[in-house]
Amino acid sequence: MAPRKWHLAVAVLCMTSVAACTQTKSGSDSSGGSSSGPVKVGLVTKTDTNPYFVKLRESAKAAAEAKGATLIAVAGKFDGDNEGQVAAIENLVQQGVKGILITPSNSTGILGALKQAKDKGVLVIALDTETDPKDAVDATYATNNVTAGELQGKYVKASLGQTAPKVLLMDGTPGGTVDQQRHRGFLQGMGLKDGDPAILGAAPTNGDQNKAQAAMENLLQRNASINAVYTINEPAARGAVAALAAKGLSGKVAVGSIDGGCQGVADVKAGKYLATVMQFPKKMAEQGVDAVVAFGKDGTKPSGFQDTGAQLITDKPLPGLDSKDSTWGAQNCWG
Template sequence: MFGTFGHGSRISRMVGATVMAGSLVLGLTACGGSGSDGIKVGLITKTDSNPFFVKIREAAKAQADKDGAELIAVAGAFDGDNEGQVAAIENMVGQGVKGILITPNSSTGVLDAIAKARDAGVVVIALDTATDPEDAVDATFATDNLAAGVSQGKWVRAALGAAPAQLLMLDGTPGGTVDTFRHEGFLEGFGIAEGSPEIVGQENTNGDQTKAQTAMENLLQRAPGANALYTINEPAAAGAYQAIQSAGREGQIVIGSIDGSCTGVADVKDGKVGATVMQFPAKMAELGVQAVVKFAKDGTKPSGFNDTGSELITDKPVPGLDSKDTAWGEQNCWG
């Protein structure tokens, strides 16, 4: 289901993928003023509904306003519309943007459009989700998702104590670098390999809460003894918890997640989710906009992978694993 990399190549490709970008069927919308310097910055996110992408858009707009630039933002309705992203890139180039910030839906499906944009003199920066190869864009500002997955996996395994693991996995969308890194990182942290007998069920959710709830309902029927759960993101964790609650199994399944939204931190505080790994999408967006503005002003291009950091958030710390409590999480959620 997911691509598998050897340890060495995985490290070389650890370019911090994250939540996949999706459909871009909506029209282009200018989110800022005209900009005192006439600098246009393009932003292509997955949807308007996923809180993660909402935060990226809000932070990008705020930074663009601060820098006197115009943000042109695009969002769509569902995960998986690669053609929409290609069209959005082409439209933005036509509108004269100096740079494009993109969370690619497919790590490979937008490469031709990105190459054409760069050939036209547009700087292209991946936010949150890496391209494959990573140097298809000028730079990436993202979470190290392999490390985030490792943290989630270590915590869930430790929280189980001596109990034999019966693990369920609610994945995202097959083929995305974020999914691959988080999935593989979790297994590494949990201390098992793909196909291990401890994994008693897996479903794809596209990171969607409703799909995750349905998937979890099905998994609980097939694996009633499950006691541990990996989730690709906090919407998936929320959907899973609803299914667990409906089944009367609260407190019987250790849930780990990744995102770090204020809602997700509240779910950890309330005991619905045991731990989450906080990302910093606002930082991704701010750094991306700043890089485009700098390029527009003096020609300096950003480069390479830039890790925007992550923190394990839980009120149930385990020995040997650094974490912050939910009080800290409430103060820093999605900064």
């Protein structure tokens, strides 16, 4: 679809879909807010259905309302919808936002649109996912995804004890920045490298439960002698454990994950997988909104990478690894 058509599609989406475009306060000035009106904050997420991004949007909305600002929230149609995000950025600039918070589906594909926004004086902040290069945005508020992957890898490795690992990798979206970072971190935590014979197979899942289940089923048909599984996120973990259960491998394979959603914490408590690494989307959204409002009021700009934290959650703590149990997880989870 041509860029102009994408622009029109997003504009229509904003007018017709509450889930895809939400304004917390009304405001019609095209300057992004001033002393005569609220500061406009744009939010572009990867999707509007994933519970993680739902929580991020809800938190941004609450933070904007608390600051007397206007939030305009738009989402891609699916994880990886780069063209949709580019059109959304263009649309938000035309609406006169002071700043755009974005969780990039493609860390390089949106660079041109981000530059155009910055050239027009719009503050641009990445949430959850870094751009490539990192300085394509003014600042990033996100989980250190290499660290999150490493925490998962260290826990899975420790849970195996002296047993040599035989690993399957339930990866995310090929080429995705977060996907690559978590994959790399997990292998570092395990003490492995890509191509290591301990890795018996890998498959992309796009972070989707059904795709992960199908991928795991296919890999298990080739080789079921595994004892460890990496998962890009909790939906992928649920798909993986469903496939393992169908193969009679429940409780025999160490499965870890990343997200920290309330369902994921409940899965850990139920023993479906051993551990998850919690992220804090509420903190990302709040800090991002605060930064845009401050910029709108006095021109203050944030800079660099702001780590919003990662916490290992498990009911089976292991020596040398800082963790919280599922009770703590339930009190601090999202979704």
